[in-house]
Amino acid sequence: MHRLPALFLSHGSPMLSLEPSPARDFLAGLGDQLPRPRAVLIVSAHHDAAHEAGRVTVTASPAPATIHDFGGFPDELYAMEYPAPGDPALAARIAALLGAQGFNVTRDPARGLDHGAWVPLSLIYPDADIPVVQLSIASHAAPEWHYALGQALAPLRDVGVLIAGSGSMTHNLRALFAERPAVDAPAPPWVTGFADWVAQRLAAGAVDDVLHAVERAPHGKDNHPSMDHILPLFVAMGAGGTPLEARRLHASTTYGLLAMDVYSFGAQ
Template sequence: MRRLPSLFVSHGSPMMALEPSPARTFLAGLGAHLPRPRAILMVSAHHDAADRGGRATVTASPHPPTIHDFGGFPDELFAMRYPAPGDPALAAQVVDLLGAHGLTVTADPERGLDHGAWVPLSLTYPDADIPVVQLSIASNAPPEWHYALGQALAPLRDEGVLIVGSGSITHNLRALFSARPAIDAPAPAWVTDFTDWVAERMAAGAVDDLLHAVELAPHGHDNHPTMDHILPLFVAMGAGATPFAAERLHASTTYGLLGMDVYSFG
């Protein structure tokens, strides 16, 4: 079986499911350029172990429900469903793999797929016919923990599992809601300076720098006032091949402030 890459996708606003944008167009065509996976493991910024007393979980429902974990959006968005099957056997394998590396994760038979998972998947795999399992981040754990999480999951890539970290390369909602820019607004320098730095460090294979991008990159804290949306990037990086190899598949912004970069590893 052909080894799959690991991916990082920026999922932006839930409205990407409805509104035209360069990122939406890219994700809608991405599946055709990838080997078809037997299953998908999503690591979403919106599934956070820190919100659950530090208990990291992986979804184990055979039929995970679609979670509409947002408010103030059109009814059309709330009516959307992504009825992909789950994969309890894969969830159990994830628990075992991570446990063997000293990373405690438990299976959750009830939790479904949040918008960090189903919005990009509804574009890339619209038929919802590939099993999906979702793993939590832990925003109270450091970047190195998430990188190690990805490294522990890497063997799944040889078994037809597509590992996808879903977050956002920039994510400052306070600035977004304050400015309320148009969907095609140009990106300010404080956004592009950060994304360009990340791209340069990716090309250089500077893993340690990237793990501390929020501290080291220009305007790091402005683009990530909280860590939740960059942590899935580190999981995807860890799951990539050794030696480190990154490819920037897509770069754009939505509303000027939400960087929509997509990276492939391995």
């Protein structure tokens, strides 16, 4: 069995499903470039266990619903479904794996897949025929906690599970809604400067710098006024193993302000 990489996916806006863009084109071809996984474990920025200190939640439904957790978008987006099966046995294995490393894990048999999961997966695996399990972030917890979470999950890569963190390399919605740029608007330097700094530090294997990119990188706080969309990157980094081996698979921006970088981590 092929050892799968860990991925970081920038999912940007839910309109990624509908609007043409370089990122959409890239994700639509990504599945063909990867060994076929037996299951996907996706860590989404939109599944946040912040209210439960130190807790991780994993979906355990055999048939997770498609959650349309957004407002003000076209009807076509709300009609979209991603009927991938779940994998309760994998959820149990994840709970055991994380529990052995001291994480407090809850299996949730009712929760479905939010748009941070199903939007990119519907492009990568449009047939919805690969089981999907989703894991929460905890926005109250430190970057190092999320990196350790990824490290605890890393053994799953050897048993056919594709681990993917789904967030966004930059994510300032206040600026986005204030400016309302076109989907193909050019990126300002404060956006590209942050994304390129992260790329350089990842290429150098500088784990600590990347974990603290919001404080250390140019315009870190401008691009991440909250941490939720960068935390999945740290999980993916941890799942990739040590030493850090990062490949920037894709770089583009949508609406100028959303950097849509995709990374793989770990030798394959």
